[in-house]
Amino acid sequence: MFGAGGGTSSYREMEETDVVLLWGSNARETHPIFFHHLLRGIHNGARLFVIDPRRTTSAQWADRWLGLEVGSDIALSNTVAREIIHAGLANRAFIDNATEGFDAYAASVEPFTLAEGERLTGVPAEAIREMAHAFARADRAMICWTLGITEHHTAVDNVLSLINLALLCGHVGRFGSGLNPLRGQNNVQGGGDMGAIPNKLAGFQDIEQDHEARARFEQAWGVTIRPTYGWHLTQMFDGMEHGELRTLYVIGENPAQSEADINRTRKLLSELDFLVVQDIVLTKTAEMADVVFPSAASWCETDGTVTNSERRVQRVRKALDPPGEARDDMWIITEIARRLGQDWPDPVAEDVWDELRSLSPMHSGKSYARLEELGGIQWPCPDETHPGSPMLHERLWAEPRIGPAAPFTVVEARGPFEELDADYPIRLTTGRRLESYNTGTQTNLYSSPLHRGESLDLSPEDAERLELADGEVARVSSRRGSVEAPVRIDPALRPGLAFMTFHFPDQVDTNQLTIDATDPKSGTAEFKAAAIRVEKIERVEDEERAGVAEHATVGGQQ
Amino acid sequence: MDLHLVPGAIPTTAERLALDSVLGPAVDGWDGGTRLQGPEGNTASSGHASRVRRHLLLPALWALQERIGWISPGGLNELCSRLTLPPADVYGVATFYAMLAVEPRSARVVHVCEDIACKCVGSDDLIAQIEERFGAEGELSDDGSATWYRSPCLGQCDRAPAALVSDAGEEPHERTLALTTAVAVLEALAGGDPGPAPVTVLPQAGDPALRLLRRAASTRSVSLDEYRAQGGYAALRRAVELGPEGVIREVKESKLQGRGGAAFPTGVKWEAVARQPARPHYLVCNADESEPGTFKDRVIMERDPFALIESMTIAAYATGCEHGYVYIRGEYPEPQHALQSALDEARVRGYLGDDVMGERFSFDIEIRKGAGAYICGEETAIFESIEGNRGEPRNKPPFPVVEGLFGKPTVVNNVETLVNVPDIVLRSGPSYAETGTEGSTGTKLFCLCGHVERPGVYEVPFGTTLRELYDLAGGVMGGKELQCILMGGAAGGFLRPDELDLPLTFEAVREAKTTLGSGVVLVLDETVDLPRLLMRLAAFFRNESCGQCVPCRVGTVRQQEALARLVSGKTAGGVQKELAVIAEVGQCMRDASICGLGQTASSAIESAIGRLGVFS
Amino acid sequence: MSELLLAPKRMIELEIDGQSVRVFEGETILGACRRLGIDTPTLCYGDTLEPANACRVCVVEVEGARVLAPACSRKAEAGMKVQTDSERVRHSRKMVLELLASSVDLSTTDEIPGYLERYDAQPERFGPPAPPDPDRDRKRTGHHVEPDGQTAATVYAPVKIDNELYVRDYSKCILCYKCVDACGEQFQNTFAIHVAGRGFDARISTEYVAELPDSACVYCGNCIAVCPTGALMFVSEHALRAEGDWREDDQTVTTTVCPYCGVGCNLELHVQDNTIVKVTSPDDHDITRGNLCIKGRFGFQHVQARDAP
Missing domain, CATH: 3.40.50.11540 (NADH-ubiquinone oxidoreductase 51kDa subunit)
Known part of the structure; x- marks a missing residue:
């Protein structure tokens, strides 16, 4: 947010806020313990608005669920903004003191009347109005989001549109008010913190623009760092397609099953000159590799740190010896460096961390001893007397303001890249389920009553129209591929909307259907919106049907 | 709230309508009604506002119970959707109450009182006859339409023995049988006419000194x-x-x-x-x-x-x-x-x-x-x-x-x-305050029952002695000897015949280490098997303990077990040891229970032991 | 930082066992006892939950009160005079322990042997324990079969093993309400279980005694985390105990961070023979307050299901 990539608030604040907009997030299932904090807030009186095309288990807790059309998020936020402005509920004092670009923004949302909002989003005008007024009138209000916002070809604009709403009402930089992306993986925040993104060095120091920082890293490492941004994932695949990228080293990722438009991904991976995969299990990607480095599970077989969604750096610790030849990631990388002729010392997690602290000012105050003592520390934490930062951007409330103004951004409301048509009339959106995670490489190795394999979730109306019974296997096709999946009838879906996960790719290869239309700024593919066709499978041999059904039921054990 | 309903349990139309009558019709597809389409179907409100009607749960459970005779999984699902309540929670509430059933049950149920006042006038015999001619409690009639259960006190002690007939259905009906007989109960079980509605006799009717009861002397409800x-x-x-x-x-x-x-x-x-x-x-x-x-x-x-x-x-x-x-x-x-x-x-x-x-x-x-x-x-x-x-x-x-x-x-x-x-x-x-005594002003209602000549509600000024009240009611019926009086009900205490001059005031009973309790004066004649009566009191507290705190939940059971050993004579280490168990459990219940039920669950039993010398 | 926003609390003074102690307004007598180092027995009390004050083993005598007060929930008041070891207190604590230990299997409640000894409790004096009752879940409310007193009634019932993650052995249940509170409004808000029935027949139940896979249970295991008696247990722990191979002294407990979503829940991995046998979360960490979801609690198995490379 406004520079550093991290949520502005702490979970604790959810318990004492007044209004929460949970936007494009089913936190009840995808971030269950975060949702505990939210539930405390609800029991303390907070009103919850859930913005999601599906009436998810999170939405069932909402004082108001706004079931918008997939990909109409900006249309909705712009309508909310216009209503706030016209109702005289914008926080003018905050806008004048802390922001810039309001007039252009206000002009840009002007066409989004409540009626137009209803037309574009499918949500009744009254519900939009209610949310707008509740958010604007609240003393404290939070906006939280997940992949429902970011897995679109308009990902960055979607986020900016939410930031606009917070700025409009001054709901940022105060206790109980903030903007919070809920991170989907235990160290996705840490990856950014540590510079595992194409444009930043560790500590969000810009690789092109922050010359001073780059010089510090060059000094420490004794090498020259090219002052140019690297490639994000989508650009890498484009690079493969154009023959510019011929060797790939994959660590802890399973792109052969997790990427959108998976048939293309597999083709590109298979055409590489050399593929190295480092993972804790032999994934589908690893099966394609020229070299596989079996690694230790970083969360329980090694020492280190991870960063969570409230910017809290916490220790992971070795509890188990890794099996067989599996080695710590650090050991593997060091060993490669040595084979390449570098004289690297034996790696010690704390030493690596201390080096990071010496180069990333936002982490400087977080010694291992302090992380231990305080149960983790939220960045920024510039020195060892600093308690860490539960909240960001309090500076925006100083008068006169400290630091640069927070900018409003004019964002264009554009729907999903792939429009529905007569051939592909149903919108497929994807997500996670409570018990599972990503491509299931970890979660399919434990068994629970909640594991029920992959399904194509359909509205009761669509199932009836297509003459599909609950559990019946149907054919699902997009312009990119076709799979078979058992149908599950889910009243949380409206007619024309279908839902799948990619937790069980060995059973149902959902990513054959998804589209790799990506946001050019973030490189994230539009997993949330593909156009599909669902068909009843006629004349299936009984044997074959039994086989598929059996496959479906044992999905949990894979 | 994200509810998980009982899989596959669908409510019947009758159950839906029964709930409608208490809760109003369902609003949309999310609370059991019709799924809305278009923009209206793309919003829902299931937050705080949906969770404020919990206070209608007991009336809603009653609506289901009275309609089909039990709380079925389908009915419970519908109720849970309407009130946004989790099924396990509602099941927990339903099973708290003895009159609600969560297993299939016949539409007609007769609850037959087995409690202390009815026991005095032959409910044990009445129950024995029903067992013999109808079957054991909970057993269904041949056509499956009726059953019966033992019940704690039905509050008809002035006209005991008593029973309560409940008929579930489109027009549910409940009626009390008082001064009843096995024949009448069997007739009721068969769906016949068990006789005219019972009347209440006020023994003091016409007495100009009555204050609280002055209008109650009418033979019907005052308009x-x-x-x-x-x-x-x-x-x-x-x-x-x-x-x-x-x-x-x-x-x-x-x-x-x-x-x-x-x-x-x-x-x-x-x-x-x-x-x-x-x-x-x-x-x-x-x-x-x-x-x-x-x-x-x-x-x-x-x-x-x-x-x-x-x-x-x-x-x-x-x-x-x-x-x-x-x-x-x-x-x-x-x-x-x-x-x-x-x-x-x-x-x-x-x-x-x-x-x-x-x-x-x-x-x-x-x-x-x-x-x-x-x-x-x-x-x-x-x-x-x-x-x-x-x-x-x-x-x-x-x-x-x-x-x-x-x-x-x-x-x-x-x-x-x-x-x-x-x-x-x-x-x-x-x-x-001029009526009564310094510490107990006004008049007091007493419930005279058991082996008393003229049972009923009596109103006397505080300070009246127990003997005066006892005499007012005509003493022991049938000219038998008075064995003792249970004052204040199950949570009260026993008094000996030589204690009848006790003035009925809060201060006097406190000094005499007993209680007025709810105003029960249960007269017991010489024929009463006191140990058996104590067993009934112990069973009552065991049945009625809510189960929340350990002293009462387990204490009422241990008290009953010790009494059972004393009654049967198969004691563990002698009478004194069993009496010590009762006293020690009693003290813990009195001192450490959450509420008055546990705190008084041993009062009557301990008073029978201490005051009347039962078991010594 | 957020703590800075809390209003400062007033201190009050009271007397416990003749010693004067100052506590924050709103603190309980139990809290005051802990400040003085007075060891108060507790069973249904849990640091992370609202006190249920159901077991009554922590009762104390407050001067001027007719009955004893539960230390775990009674707020300290200025000028209060409290006795924690008077004869009345000792008697009730002893009786509560005897009543519980004679009706519940407390073999996996760590504190019990110490408590029984401290209060000289003799639970066996009520007679030999009654055998398990397979119908315990379906007792009709307000009715029971009259006992003969020759055995002591128990809550023993068959063990429930209806899923691959955890076991429910309600013979060990003291009805402390903690699992209900953790599953309910205080933490998980799933409400899969509740107290059903009444009195001695009260028990923890799903709706209509449904097996867990048919119930609302989401297998977060937050009920296991708060269970004080081992009535709720990981399948792995239950199996090792059954084999006599549960060796707590040989186990290490390592705190780390969950490998799944980005919330950052701390996990305590209980490891025996290089195998994770149980997962808990620290009660005093303000992300989880001891709670996890199914993935954090049970999703560890992938690390030990791997083939050795």
Whole structure:
């Protein structure tokens, strides 16, 4: 947010806020313990608005669920903004003191009347109005989001549109008010913190623009760092397609099953000159590799740190010896460096961390001893007397303001890249389920009553129209591929909307259907919106049907 | 809230309609109604607003129970959707109450009283005959339409033995059988006519000294016009002249003490609630009189319901309550109907509602029907039950005057306490206090039952001796010898024949280390098998313990087991050791239980051992 | 930082066993006892939950009160005089322990042997324990079969093993309400279980005694985390105990961070023979307060299901 990539608030604040907009997030299932904090807030009186095309288990807790059309998020936020402005509920004092670009923004949302909002989003005008007024009138209000916002070809604009709403009402930089992306993986925040993104060095120091920082890293490492941004994932695949990228080293990722438009991904991976995969299990990607480095599970077989969604750096610790030849990631990388002729010392997690602290000012105050003592520390934490930062951007409330103004951004409301048509009339959106995670490489190795394999979730109306019974296997096709999946009838879906996960790719290869239309700024593919066709499978041999059904039921054990 | 319903359980139309009658129709596809399409289908409200109707849970459970005779999974699913309540939670509440069933049950059920007063007049024989001619309890009739169960006291002790017939169906029906016989019960089980509705005889009818019972002597429920003709609503008019503070002053000066057993000064309670800044305030009338041997509230509600309504209205006016509840035990269909009719009439005539008697204050009363749980007469358990929870008592503090019903300041008084109020307002507090003694003012209702010549409700001034009361009721029936008296019901204590000169006042009984309790005077003649009677008391407490705290939950069982060994003579290490177990368990229950039930669960048994020398 | 926003609390003074102690307004007698180092037995009390004050083993004598008060929930008041070891207190604590230990299997409640000894409790004096009752879940409310007193009634019932993650052995249940509170409004808000029935027949139940896979259970295991008696247990722990191979002394407990979503829940991995046998979360960490979801609690198995490379 406004520079550093991290949520502005702490979970604790959810318990004492007044209004929460949970936007494009089913936190009840995808971030269950975060949702505990939210539930405390609800029991303390907070009103919850859930913005999601599906009436998810999170939405069932909402004082108001706004079931918008997939990909109409900006249309909705712009309508909310216009209503706030016209109702005289914008926080003018905050806008004048802390922001810039309001007039252009206000002009840009002007066409989004409540009626137009209803037309574009499918949500009744009254519900939009209610949310707008509740958010604007609240003393404290939070906006939280997940992949429902970011897995679109308009990902960055979607986020900016939410930031606009917070700025409009001054709901940022105060206790109980903030903007919070809920991170989907235990160290996705840490990856950014540590510079595992194409444009930043560790500590969000810009690789092109922050010359001073780059010089510090060059000094420490004794090498020259090219002052140019690297490639994000989508650009890498484009690079493969154009023959510019011929060797790939994959660590802890399973792109052969997790990427959108998976048939293309597999083709590109298979055409590489050399593929190295480092993972804790032999994934589908690893099966394609020229070299596989079996690694230790970083969360329980090694020492280190991870960063969570409230910017809290916490220790992971070795509890188990890794099996067989599996080695710590650090050991593997060091060993490669040595084979390449570098004289690297034996790696010690704390030493690596201390080096990071010496180069990333936002982490400087977080010694291992302090992380231990305080149960983790939220960045920024510039020195060892600093308690860490539960909240960001309090500076925006100083008068006169400290630091640069927070900018409003004019964002264009554009729907999903792939429009529905007569051939592909149903919108497929994807997500996670409570018990599972990503491509299931970890979660399919434990068994629970909640594991029920992959399904194509359909509205009761669509199932009836297509003459599909609950559990019946149907054919699902997009312009990119076709799979078979058992149908599950889910009243949380409206007619024309279908839902799948990619937790069980060995059973149902959902990513054959998804589209790799990506946001050019973030490189994230539009997993949330593909156009599909669902068909009843006629004349299936009984044997074959039994086989598929059996496959479906044992999905949990894979 | 994300609900997980019972898989595959669909409600029947009958169940849906039964719930509609209590909850109104379903709104949309999310609460059991029709799925909306278009923009209307793309929004839903299932947050705070959907979770505020929990207090309708017990009425909704009753609606299902009365419609098909049990709470089916389909019906429960529908109820859970409508009220946004989790099935396990609702199941937990339903199974708290003895009158609700969660397993299939016949439409007709007869509850036959096996409690102490009915035992005195032959309920054991009656039950034996039903067992012989119909079958064991819970067994179905040949056509599956009826069954019967043993029941704790049905509050018909003045006309024992008694039974309660419940017929579930489109037009559910409940009726009381009193002074009944095995033949009548069997007839009822067969769906026939068990005879005319029972009447209540007031032995003191016509006595000009009666105050609380003066209108109850009528043989039917008093109408509003009759009530007014006999001075009704003069007190409310006077109360409005006095103003809320004036009313509280009079009640304080009357030194009226609660008649529920705890004898807390009513005026002090009212003043505490009136002064609480938190709003709203609630008034709860405790009409859950379930103490075995007690039936006085029944008589007042049946015969003189407007007296209770006027009294509650005065209490509400004085303490700033806009909403009152009368919590009537589920075993009282006739009093409930009488009171409901009176409430309807009072509302139509402007004695309840937004502008009571044109005096610009608002008050209304809602009846809540209990479902077979003695513990719900406890002053905080009653709140839990009204709120739709299991009727488990709360820890105190906080006290109801600070945090009561729905967490708000609440006046909770029982029926008898309340109906003293009009007299106090009309006469003035000091004048009221002239009746009775210094420490116990006014008159007191007593429930004479058991082996007594003329059973019934008696009203006497405090200070009357037990002997005077006993004589008034004609002493032991059939010329037999008096063995002992159980004062105050199951939670009370036994008295010997040589203790009859005890003055009936709070201070005198306290000194004599016994209690007036709920005003039960159960007379027991020489033929009573006292150890067996104690076994019944022990069984009662075991059945009625809510189970929340260990001393009562397990203590009532260990007490019963020790008694069983004493009764059978198969003691573990001798009589003295068993008596020690009873005493030690009793002390722990008295000292460490959460509420009055556990604290008094050994009182009667220990008094029989200590005062009467049973087992020695 | 957020703590800075809390209003400062007033201190009050009271007397416990003749010693004066100052506590924050709103603190309980139990809290005051802990400040003085007075060891108060507790069973249903849990640091992370609202006190249920159901077991009554922590009762104390407050001067002027007719009955004893539960230390775990009674708020300390200025000028209060409290006795924690008077004869009445000792008697009730002893009786509560005897009543519980004679009706519940407390073999996996760590504190019990110490408590029984401290209060000289003799639970066996009520007679030999009654055998398990397979119908315990379906007792009709307000009815029971009259006992002969020759055995002591128990809550023993068959063990429930209806899923691959955890076991419910309600013979060990003291009905402390903690699992209900953790599953309910205080933490998980799933409400899969509740207290059903009444009195001695009260038990923890799903709706209509449904098996867990048919119930609302989401297998977060937060009920296991708060269970004080081992009535709720990981399948792995239950199996090792059954084999006599549960060796707590040989186990290490390592705190780390969950490998799944980005919330950052701390996990305590209980490891025996290089195998994770149980997962808990620290009660005093303000992300989880001891709670996890199914993935954090049970999703560890992938690390030990791997083939050794």
